[in-house]
Amino acid sequence: MASDPLVREGLTSRYRQRTADPRSVAACLAVWIAATVVIALVPDTDAFIVHGQLPVAVFTGLVAVALALVWLVARRPTGSRGLAASRWLGQWAGWWIAAGVAILLWDVATAKTGWGRPPYVPPPGQLLTEAWADKELLGSSIGHSAELLALGLVIGGAAGLATGLWMGWSRRAGYWINPIVKYIGPVPTIAWIPIVFIAFPDTFWAAVFLVSLTVWFPMTVLTNAGIRAVPKEYFDVCQTLGASSRFLIFKVSLPAALPNIFTGVFMALPTAFVTLTIAETLGVNSGLGWYINWKKGWSAYPAMYAAIAVMVVFCGTLLTLELAIRNHVLAWQKDLTRW
């Protein structure tokens, strides 16, 4: 079939790879070069003290150079590397143009015209330089948040998985645990703060407990729902093949419930971020949530904005990672919705 030139041509045109469009690549380069030139050469406003124009200009210049290099590789999309580069440009050129325009407008609105009244709305360079100047505290805050979140996710996730499995398998466990899950689960974790911070000897473990509790609820409910939704015939077939209950739990129920379990993690992450931030703000004197409030207290707006930006990247990356793992693990699922 593929030897028929008509068919082959039709197939190529119908399933054409979305490769780089030279016009959008040119627009992309133009925007980033324009941003570099404007930020570096147009004089700043005299109304305010402006920091960090040079690092931003260097950064935008480097982005322009990097994009140009990718384009050089992608220009002849014959080899696998060229094709990959070309597809990447074809996919993301739109976002690179938008990002270049945004950074240019932002700098003009702040550093060049003073319209945004720095430091309330600081120019991009000021975020960078002030975050860099405070890199030790900011870095340790990121580390603290990551540690707290990781512990909460692991403990709460494992507990939720175990509770959900247990409820799904033992009628007695369901009898005792179900009402507890129904009444404790929906309570906003924050409401426990007064009790928890007194009950725990130190605030760090109190916060870990709160994050775990937040994660535990959706994980329990969705694991349990997943286990109950496993087609009964899977057990029938495996039992006639001689499967033990251990096999039925870990090799049949658990994989069959994985789609639900991943939804549980997906739902647990954002609420875990909420609990984390609030716990850090109210009790634990470290972490990104605390850093943001601390900087606000000192009116150090650029550092505060930088920390918020770090938070966006932090949460977004984790969620993207969760979805990527899910798409990989659930590749067997028919009609899997890929986010």
Next chain:
Amino acid sequence: MVIGTPQDRGAEQQRGAIDVLDVSQAFLNHGEPLPVLDHVSLSVRPGSFVSLVGLSGSGKSTLLRLVAGLDRPLAGRVYVDGRPIAGPDPSRGLVFQDPTLLPWLTVAKNVGLGPQVQGHEADPVWRRRVDEMIELVGLEGFRDALPSELSGGMAQRASLARALVTRPEILLLDEPLGKLDALTRSALQGEIGRLWQRQGFTALMVTHDVEEALLLSDRVVIFSPRPAQIIADVEVDLPRPRTQDDSRFRELRRQILDLLS
């Protein structure tokens, strides 16, 4: 295609006798008792092929689940080779109307589920058996395919292979071809007949298709509507291979259809 009678195949197969003695089964349906089987007795000789025919909901599948050991009867007993059934056992394979392959495992892993469950996963003898079984049902090109990539007929072939890989003495088939199109169904009927002849198991098949029952079985057992009782037990005295245009075949079909209506 030549399918011999159990006698032709000699005395190699002596195991796999099923004896259902005075069995009754009922369920609760919205709080009301729903009798499904009413004092049913049935004996199946080792190595024979018996079909259970009846209207939908007449308890045929319930009987199959009792023989599989997945349920226990409320009254009466089920024996295999003279021993009462204690629970599910690999010596009694089961094939459902839906292939019920585990969707996260490849065809080879699904077929190898029995050996895996029994801890023979890495045993070369068993691996060869799995390979042979996959070839026997014509899926050698799809060893690493996922169930979602298979057609209905291919999935049902994989399900047959999975049930047969542990060489069961009894194969229980619950409307195995009920959801397939006419062509695939016809092909798989031949396949089931060949596998039965080759492996020498006792086959107990629930079906709605009288022709399918007549093509494959030594006996066709006809169930009354719920609560099911056996209303007729028809010996299929036709030589194999069988064809639908045979006059005796048509006579038997007429006879069974009359009994069913």
